Amino acid sequence: xxxxxxxxxxxxxxxxxxxxxxxxxxxxxxxxxxxxxxxxxxxxxxxxxxxxxxxxxxxxxxxxxxxxxxxxxxxxxxxxxxxxxxxxxxxxxxxxxxxxxxxxxxxxxxxxxxxxxxxxxxxxxxxxxxxxxxxxxxxxxxxxxxxxxxxxxxxxxxxxxxxxxxxxxxxxxxxxxxxxxxxxxxxxxxxxxxxxxxxxxxxxxxxxxxxxxx
Numbered sequence: 001x002x003x004x005x006x007x008x009x010x011x012x013x014x015x016x017x018x019x020x021x022x023x024x025x026x027x028x029x030x031x032x033x034x035x036x037x038x039x040x041x042x043x044x045x046x047x048x049x050x051x052x053x054x055x056x057x058x059x060x061x062x063x064x065x066x067x068x069x070x071x072x073x074x075x076x077x078x079x080x081x082x083x084x085x086x087x088x089x090x091x092x093x094x095x096x097x098x099x100x101x102x103x104x105x106x107x108x109x110x111x112x113x114x115x116x117x118x119x120x121x122x123x124x125x126x127x128x129x130x131x132x133x134x135x136x137x138x139x140x141x142x143x144x145x146x147x148x149x150x151x152x153x154x155x156x157x158x159x160x161x162x163x164x165x166x167x168x169x170x171x172x173x174x175x176x177x178x179x180x181x182x183x184x185x186x187x188x189x190x191x192x193x194x195x196x197x198x199x200x201x202x203x204x205x206x207x208x209x210x211x212x213x214x
Contacts, residue, residue: 031137031167031170032166032167032170033139033163033166033167033169033170033171033172033173034130034133034134034137034139034172034173034174035163035172035173035174036126036127036130036173036174036175037174037175037176037177038124038125038126038127038174038175038176038177039148039176039177039178039179040123040124040125040176040178040179041178041179041181042178042179042180042181045123045124045145045176045178048122048123048124049123051123052115052119052120052122052123053115055115055119056113056114056115056116056119057113069087069088069089070087070088070145070146070147070178071087071088071091071094071144071145071146071147071153071155072085072086072087072088072144072145073085073086073094073097073098073142073143073144073145073155074120074142074143074144074145075097075105075108075140075141075142075143076116076117076120076140076141076143077108077110077140078138078139078140079110079138080116080117080118080135081110081111081116081117082110082111082114082115082116082117083105083108083109083110083111084097084108084111085111085114091154091155094155094158095154095155095158098142098158098159098161098162099158099161101140101142101162101165101169101171102140102169102171105140117134117135117141117143118131118135120143121134121135121174124174124176127174134172137170137172139170139171139172140170140171140172141171141172141173141174142159142162142171142172142173142174143174143176144156144159144173144174144175144176145176145178146175146176146177146178147177147178147180148177148178148179148180156175159173159175160173
């Protein structure tokens with residue numbers, strides 16, 4: 001009889017521990033959407049973006065972050081897969097997509113060969129610092145890239161509209177405002193918003209230059 005009573009107590013304690021653990025785990029994953037903004041230097045962001053592209057493609061590749069492509073909007077699924085990519089040439093489509101969220105997310109599918117969310121978070125230090133909570137909350141993520149200006153751009157306004165929906169539409173929103181130096185804006189920067197750092201290309205260029213001097 002004593003053993004039976006003792007066993008019941010053990011089962012009761014075990015159930016309490018399981019319940020507490022479940023509640024604690026749920027508390028760590030908040031339904032509140034995350035909103036972050038960053039202003040990286042053009043050189044730093046483009047170099048990081050090239051690395052993310054190379055990892056996704058498995059080969060050297062040009063960064064698609066160019067002046068012509070900005071503003072760019074990426075959307076990632078709760079699993080961290082890129083499901084939408086829209087550059088400057090489709091900005092009206094970007095606005096429509098953002099304004100119609102979350103309904104506009106239903107038809108989007110993973111895009112093979114594109115950087116995943118983790119790779120894009122790693123580019124920007126403040127995003128990387130919040131990487132765990134962003135990946136664990138398993139929300140959709142809007143990742144918008146614009147140029148820093150003296151005013152709020154239309155793309156930023158659309159992203160802020162998504163953010164304002166809050167818990168009614170738990171979508172994390174990340175905004176990158178690229179900061180250009182004066183020489184980069186004039187076209188004389190060492191790393192403009194279109195950069196290809198392949199060592200192979202550099203080696204080939206040196207080879208042909210030396211060959212032409214013979």
